[in-house]
Amino acid sequence: xxxxxxHPSTLSVQEGDSAVIKCTYSDSASNYFPWYKQELGxxxxxxxxxxxxxxxxxxxxxAVTLNKTAKHFSLHITETQPEDSAVYFCAxxxxxxxxxxxxxxxxxxxxxx
Amino acid sequence: GAVxxxxxxxxxxxxxxxxxxxxxxLDFQATTMFWYRQFPKQSLMLMATSNEGSKxxxxxxxxxxxxxxxxxxxxxxxxxxxxxxxxxxxxYICSATPGLAGSDTQYFGPGTRLTVL
Numbered sequence: 001x002x003x004x005x006x007h008p009s010t011l012s013v014q015e016g017d018s019a020v021i022k023c024t025y026s027d028s029a030s031n032y033f034p035w036y037k038q039e040l041g042x043x044x045x046x047x048x049x050x051x052x053x054x055x056x057x058x059x060x061x062x063a064v065t066l067n068k069t070a071k072h073f074s075l076h077i078t079e080t081q082p083e084d085s086a087v088y089f090c091a092x093x094x095x096x097x098x099x100x101x102x103x104x105x106x107x108x109x110x111x112x113x
Numbered sequence: 114g115a116v117x118x119x120x121x122x123x124x125x126x127x128x129x130x131x132x133x134x135x136x137x138x139l140d141f142q143a144t145t146m147f148w149y150r151q152f153p154k155q156s157l158m159l160m161a162t163s164n165e166g167s168k169x170x171x172x173x174x175x176x177x178x179x180x181x182x183x184x185x186x187x188x189x190x191x192x193x194x195x196x197x198x199x200x201x202x203x204x205y206i207c208s209a210t211p212g213l214a215g216s217d218t219q220y221f222g223p224g225t226r227l228t229v230l
Binding site: 032034036041042043044045046049051089093095096098099100101102103104105106 | 144145155162206220223
């Protein structure tokens with residue numbers, strides 16, 4: 001089955017700096033890679049996703065890059081703000097709504113003033 | 114759009130009792146719903162995949178007789194924790210995917226905090 005590794009487990013940045021979280025996956029068949037943000041005591045919220053037919057996707061301050069050959073993908077947050085502080089999870093799976101996702105272990109991001 | 118609700122948000126029960134958690138897709142029809150559990154400071158662990166009108170598919174190590182899943186309609190799935198014990202205390206989260214071609218996104222509910230005394 002799929003195995004997703006995520007690094008770092010904790011990340012502390014100054015407000016305004018950039019944050020990068022990296023994930024690797026094991027199953028070359030995986031072609032769908034979402035990123036979720038989870039605040040304490042709440043369910044995860046999708047922030048961005050990428051499919052394997054593209055190498056990069058951007059949405060305002062958030063971007064995701066995908067390297068299919070190396071089987072890794074990364075989340076980039078620019079101009080970080082205190083409200084970006086949360087746990088971020090990457091996931092990997094197959095396109096198609098009925099297909100399950102395998103989640104990474106999470107990254108606790110703290111944006112300090 | 115794409116809102117998923119869960120009820121209750123928090124439940125405390127005595128050991129040996131059963132607890133039912135509801136997951137609803139409020140503004141879309143969900144052909145597939147997923148149930149996860151999450152322990153403190155850990156990742157989401159998939160428990161089962163539920164398709165409307167059919168039996169749920171459980172992940173390895175998840176007892177199907179203990180965690181009963183029913184997906185009776187396109188907007189409602191329920192998880193019943195039977196004969197709950199303290200080790201079942203956890204954060205249970207559901208997700209749902211719209212029944213649209215090419216729609217991969219899982220929309221998550223807000224979670225249910227279960228505490229078994």
